[in-house]
Amino acid sequence: MKQLAAASWRPMSVLLLLFIAWETSVRLFHIETWLLPSPIAVIKEAYSSWGSFSVHLLATIRLSILGFGIGTIFGLFIAIILHLMPFLRKSFYPLLILSQNIPIIVLAPLLVIWFGFGILPKIIVIILVCFFPITIACLDGFRQTSAELKHYMIMSGSNKRQLFWKLEWPHALPSIFSGLKISATYSVMGAVISEWLGSKEGVGVYMTLSSSSFRTDRVFVAIFAIMLLSLLFFLIIQLLEKLCIKGYRKKESS
Template identity: 55%
Template sequence: MIRKLFPPLLVSALFLLIWEGAVRLLAIETWILPAPTQIWKTFWQQLPLMQADIAATIWIALLGLCIGIVFGVIVAVFLHLFPMMEHAFYPIIVLTQNVPIIALAPLLVLWFGFGTLPKVLIVVLVCFFPITIATLDGFRQVDPTLLRYMKIAGASRLEIFYKLEWPSALPSFFSGCKVAATYSVMGAVISEWLGAQAGLGLMMQTAASAFRTDRVFVAIGTIVILSLSLFLLIQLLEEWLIRWKIKKGE
């Protein structure tokens, strides 16, 4: 674990040192580009005031992510079990991702108001696509020899799905979940730009309008930490589930 973390930590430390040195040597104004030490100081000063914003963003991100996972899996399973539907709807699902979410968000606000629902829908729309596509790809990677063996053994379609196809698709499913987890926080922040009483997106807007660039960087850093935390949480869940399946198989 330490060997894996050392290279990115070293690169990050060098980047921060270069950043700090450039700001000091070039005497860059704080409102243009604050130094990392200034951002760190502002973070600890703002942390007690940020708790409500962090909680609001986490709530929207987690709720949208959970709904997106359920919706993405349902769509993937449906399209897999009914190949004709997959041929009909797969291109449409791909085309929907060409619509910028920032352009679709005002329509959701217009239709559903400024409450929680449009914010959650934005996160769901961001999350369900990678989960659906990754899970479908996992279904396609089933071992053909095992599939042929189960058909010869007289296994039903549902038995093949639950005992072979779904377990085979789990690694791809978790890959999609990890991508969606990072997108969920981004989607929550974008939704808060359109109107919110609390959240990191609102904090960024307020800080930018006041030329508090250090607070903008604090919000960005917090968003990165939240995204990485969700990513690592799903990765730990994946490793635990795989170990549990191996022990169960033994």
Template identity: 55%
Template sequence: MRRWWSHVWPPFVAVLFFLAVWELCTSLFHIDKWILPSPVDIAKETADGAGDLWGHVWATVRLTLEGFIIGTAVGLVIALILHLIPFLKSALYPLLILSQNIPTIALAPLLMIWFGFGLLPKLIVITLVCFFPVAVATMGGLKQTDRVMLNYMRMIGANKRQIFAKLELPHALPAIFSGVKIAATYSVMGAVIAEWIGADKGIGYYMMLQKSGYRTDRMFVAIMVIVALSLLMFGIIALLERWLVRWKPKQES
């Protein structure tokens, strides 16, 4: 418990200090609320609008989870196929990198034109955001398999399936989880971007409404919700990693 607190209190104190400076500056310089609301104003607006905000939060959570699961699955499948078929990896890996050079916000309108304003284009947006870090991390982890153990398993007659299941995949789990944690945080961003383009509910839709009304305080409320969801997604995956990868040696503090 003490070790956990020693890692938590420095960023906790830094955040409190930042909020205190923010509150002090808005008070001393008399900054208008519509330009930069104070943390107290944001907290009050969060409490006052919690009832209306919850429906938007739940819509974004559902979209995020669906897109994250699909994007992670696609990334894992692509990584496994490219790992098992080296020729495909040399041919398609540059295309994977190229897919990340197209801004999601620019691609989303095209998806809406092609697939309409339903759920499918939103899931495609999140999948495009999530699959790449998972695929790259998985391929990197599979590539870094211990060569001594790999040669040993080949010497004792293990086939490719046994080598993959008992050596390559377990050895790659830490790298896979690193990619999944990145994808988990990106999935929230992807969901919000998808909702900006076309939705009738969700945090992205909520932000567009508040922008039109110059409700900066509510915009900050939405940003806080996005940050909280991203941290929650990251924390859940980190706990899952800690439970599944128990053999991973603990890093020295």
């Protein structure tokens, strides 16, 4: 906790200075609220509209968690299959790279045409955003496993299953969690983009309605909520990383 406080005071100080400069500029140049609201105006709007905004926020949180969970399972499954079957990795790895060159905002309307306006196209959008960092990080973790330890276990009579679960998987955990932290923040962005496809609630819907009515202060409320939610997801994955890696180390030492 002390390390977290010591590491966070510098970025918090910079952020505070930016808010002060923002507030001062708005007041000094008399910028209209519809063009650029001050931080205090945004905070006031967040407080006054919390009752209606919280419904949209909870909808985005549910969608993000669901999409991130499915995307994580999908990404890990692909990584494990490609790792255990090298001939598939040589065939499909370039296709994974190419899949990320398709803009999600362009693909989203096609998903609506194919799957309708339900939850399925929204989940697919989040999965497409989330699975790639997890798959690539997981494959990199498997590839960086110590060749000497692998050779030693093979010489000791370990089969492929033991080699994977006792050496390659634990060794890849730091890389996997790095991918999870990236994907956790992407899941919020993916959820907001998917909500633009025709949802009835969500932060994406709230942003669309606010921008169309020139309520810029509400748009900033949504932006700050997305940033805080992404940061919260990142910190949760970071905490899980410490617990899991510590657990594996205790298990190995015992």
